[in-house]
Amino acid sequence: MTAQEPILEVDGLVKHFPVKIGAVIKRTVGHVRAVDGVSFTLNKGETLGIVGESGCGKSTLAQVLMRLEPPTAGAVRFHGEDIFAKRGAALKALRRQVQIVLQDPYTSLNPRMTVADIVGEPFEIHPEVAPKGDRRRKVQELLDVVGLNPDFVNRYPHQFSGGQRQRIGIARALALRPEIIICDEPVSALDVSIQAQVMNLLGELQREFGLSYMFIAHDLSVVRHLSDRVGVMYLGKMVELGTEEEIYTRAAHPYTQALLSAVPVPDPSVREGRSRIRLTGDVPSPVNPPSGCRFRTRCWKATEICSTTEPELTVRTGGRHLSACHHAHEENLLPG
Numbered sequence: 001m002t003a004q005e006p007i008l009e010v011d012g013l014v015k016h017f018p019v020k021i022g023a024v025i026k027r028t029v030g031h032v033r034a035v036d037g038v039s040f041t042l043n044k045g046e047t048l049g050i051v052g053e054s055g056c057g058k059s060t061l062a063q064v065l066m067r068l069e070p071p072t073a074g075a076v077r078f079h080g081e082d083i084f085a086k087r088g089a090a091l092k093a094l095r096r097q098v099q100i101v102l103q104d105p106y107t108s109l110n111p112r113m114t115v116a117d118i119v120g121e122p123f124e125i126h127p128e129v130a131p132k133g134d135r136r137r138k139v140q141e142l143l144d145v146v147g148l149n150p151d152f153v154n155r156y157p158h159q160f161s162g163g164q165r166q167r168i169g170i171a172r173a174l175a176l177r178p179e180i181i182i183c184d185e186p187v188s189a190l191d192v193s194i195q196a197q198v199m200n201l202l203g204e205l206q207r208e209f210g211l212s213y214m215f216i217a218h219d220l221s222v223v224r225h226l227s228d229r230v231g232v233m234y235l236g237k238m239v240e241l242g243t244e245e246e247i248y249t250r251a252a253h254p255y256t257q258a259l260l261s262a263v264p265v266p267d268p269s270v271r272e273g274r275s276r277i278r279l280t281g282d283v284p285s286p287v288n289p290p291s292g293c294r295f296r297t298r299c300w301k302a303t304e305i306c307s308t309t310e311p312e313l314t315v316r317t318g319g320r321h322l323s324a325c326h327h328a329h330e331e332n333l334l335p336g
Contacts, residue, residue: 007179007212008042008065013074015057015064019287030287034060036236037074039313042180047206047213049227049244051220051259055283056233058216059103062182065214066100067091078180096126099173103185105165109157115168116153119143122175129176142171145208147201163194167201174205183215187222199225221263224248232256235294236286238313242321252316252328254299293326301327 016031035057042048050058063069065076067083076083078094086094102108109118119139123130130138140150146167157165166186173181183202187195203226205211217223223230230247232240232255240253251257258277279298284290290297296306305326315321316328 005044006041007044007079008214009075009077009080010038010040010042010065011075011077013038013061013064013076014072015060015069016072033236033286033289035064036289038233038236038238040231040238040241042212042214043228044179044212045206045210046228047215047226049223049230050214050216050233051218051223051230052233053218053259053283055235055286057236057286058218058233059184061233062100062184062214062216065182066098067095092126096129096176097178098180098182099176099178100182100184101166101169101173101186104189105162105169106157106189108169109165111157114154114156115139115143118157118168119153119171119175122172126176138175139171142174143168145174145205146171161194162190163198166190166198170198170201170205174209177209178211180212180214183213185217186215188217188219195222202226219263220248220259232259235284235289237294237324239295239324240322241313242323246321250321252321252323253295253325254301254327255295293324295325301325303327 013035014037015035016033018028019030019032020026020028038057038061040048050061052058060069064071071084078097083094113121116136116139119142120135123135123138136153139153143150143152148164148167148171157168160168169186186202187198190198199222202213206213213226215223215226224244227244229241229243231238232247232253234255240247240251240256247256248260251260258279261275261277281298284294284297290307292308292310293299293302293306296302299306303326309326311324311326313322313324316323316325
């Protein structure tokens with residue numbers, strides 16, 4: 001990892017979806033604050049894990065970074081250039097450099113296309129990468145790189161297992177030799193043993209091709225296996241950001257501490273001595289989030305300042321470990 005060389009810079013990114021009512025004349029009555037002021041950097045050759053429970057805005061963040069959704073506000077710079085200002089050929093060149101591996105290997109592949117067509121489709125859009133007569137060989141090379149038999153090029157997705165389908169999706173993402181791959185929960189639909197194989201494959205590909213990953217997941221144990229740094233999201237906000245060691249051994253935000261306490265531990269002797277943090281109440285609506293700290297309605301540390309002042313994501317525990325909590329310095333990790 002080269003910490004001094006940011007490849008992607010996200011600054012105050014906001015994505016709100018309007019809530020409309022009316023059968024004929026629709027009017028906006030509110031907004032779903034899916035992503036609400038998220039900032040971070042992704043360094044060259046680094047894996048940044050993004051974790052949080054369902055509905056926190058992880059996948060929406062990925063869609064905005066891919067230019068699949070327009071932002072409401074904020075800036076994203078790739079190699080110092082604003083990605084939202086790009087149009088035409090410049091936008092096409094950007095898409096070649098930022099690819100995605102989707103969550104569900106069963107629905108992310110067209111069932112009517114062969115593997116040769118699926119993995120070779122990027123070459124149709126970017127013909128400068130591979131001449132037409134050389135594409136079949138390129139596809140076979142990509143299949144070999146991800147651990148599949150190159151002779152599988154004429155098969156259809158239904159002829160593969162879930163893990164094999166995800167490898168096909170990874171091969172498709174690699175086809176244009178991107179600099180960044182956004183992995184949107186790529187192993188959540190797979191068996192545990194297959195998850196480990198796909199995670200190991202992603203690690204090998206990163207070392208071989210110098211890739212930068214943004215790895216989205218809700219399982220903190222999966223993220224730890226691959227990530228150099230980890231960002232924790234809650235209700236559209238980044239609430240904690242630090243290195244893998246800082247997050248997993250010195251978590252400062254109560255929400256991160258609660259997530260970590262729920263991670264299964266295989267060692268029974270260690271498991272018996274752990275204290276589980278059980279959060280009360282439901283996740284607030286992103287249409288009408290709480291004032292101040294968004295986590296305060298479920299937090300055992302909440303005080304008056306938490307309801308009146310929104311905590312900034314800033315250094316609170318030394319080093320570069322960032323946390324958005326007024327009480328991040330406090331030592332008590334458990335409710336009560």
